[in-house]
Amino acid sequence: xxxxxxxxxxxxxxxxxxxxxxxxxxxxxxxxxxxxxxxxxxxxxxxxxxxxxxxxxxxxxxxxxxxxxxxxxxxxxxxxxxxxxxxxxxxxxxxxxxxxxxxxxxxxxxxxxxxxxxxxxxxxxxxxxxxxxxxxxxxxxxxxxxxxxxxxxxxxxxxxxxxxxxxxxxxxxxxxxxxxxxxxxxxxxxxxxx
Amino acid sequence: xxxxxxxxxxxxxxxxxxxxxxxxxxxxxxxxxxxxxxxxxxxxxxxxxxxxxxxxxxxxxxxxxxxxx
Numbered sequence: 689x690x691x692x693x694x695x696x697x698x699x700x701x702x703x704x705x706x707x708x709x710x711x712x713x714x715x716x717x718x719x720x721x722x723x724x725x726x727x728x729x730x731x732x733x734x735x736x737x738x739x740x741x742x743x744x745x746x747x748x749x750x751x752x753x754x755x756x757x758x759x760x761x762x763x764x765x766x767x768x769x770x771x772x773x774x775x776x777x778x779x780x781x782x783x784x785x786x787x788x789x790x791x792x793x794x795x796x797x798x799x800x801x802x803x804x805x806x807x808x809x810x811x812x813x814x815x816x817x818x819x820x821x822x823x824x825x826x827x828x829x830x831x832x833x834x835x836x837x838x839x840x841x842x843x844x845x846x847x848x849x850x851x852x853x854x855x856x857x858x859x860x861x862x863x864x865x866x867x868x869x870x871x872x873x874x875x876x877x878x879x880x881x882x
Numbered sequence: 883x884x885x886x887x888x889x890x891x892x893x894x895x896x897x898x899x900x901x902x903x904x905x906x907x908x909x910x911x912x913x914x915x916x917x918x919x920x921x922x923x924x925x926x927x928x929x930x931x932x933x934x935x936x937x938x939x940x941x942x943x944x945x946x947x948x949x950x951x
Contacts, residue, residue: 817890
């Protein structure tokens with residue numbers, strides 16, 4: 689998550705900087721927001737798309753979209769969470785259009801078996817890094833993104849609820865499905881090891 | 883303790899330098915177009931008056947009301 693008082697913008701918090709941009713519509717002030725978040729947004733786009741040129745274009749559009757929708761940021765969540773929500777949704781929309789894949793179910797609310805949840809997590813964590821990279825490349829963008837948010841960014845279920853605007857059970861189910869599909873892909877890609 | 887494999891594959895690249903210029907150039911153009919649109923979509927006379935008037939302050943006075951054509 690974004691630090692409150694990070695590089696650029698002196699002593700202003702992210703939210704104070706946003707208020708300044710909203711009031712002034714000043715590109716230079718927005719540049720300070722860009723400096724604070726560009727790295728993370730770009731890397732998130734790159735993780736989701738695995739394509740540098742595409743990550744470049746998506747990052748450009750995400751900041752433009754954030755600027756144009758800044759008046760809708762009401763401060764209920766952190767600015768970083770709000771920006772990552774735009775990032776996640778924009779990347780996913782783009783990838784879905786490109787792949788013409790099936791849309792994710794909006795409400796997956798079946799009960800999660802916590803025994804399986806722990807077992808899958810343990811199995812996933814035991815995969816070697818280079819194998820995991822191949823497995824993630826094999827998954828669809830939404831599964832890949834949620835696994836990266838959870839295990840790379842170490843976002844809690846609560847953070848994911850804010851980010852994805854979903855209920856707790858829906859987030860847990862989405863995570864469970866992503867883990868299941870990752871392990872299935874691992875078994876298909878590396879049958880001798882699983 | 884075993885290391886989290888997700889951390890090992892994390893991307894540590896920075897966005898290209900020129901991207902910042904591109905984003906801010908687009909923002910500047912958008913702001914310009916917003917101001918331009920505001921000129922035509924809003925009450926252009928009052929927008930122009932606000933842009934060019936010398937006396938600061940937003941609140942119209944009684945005198946201003948009477949001064950309208």
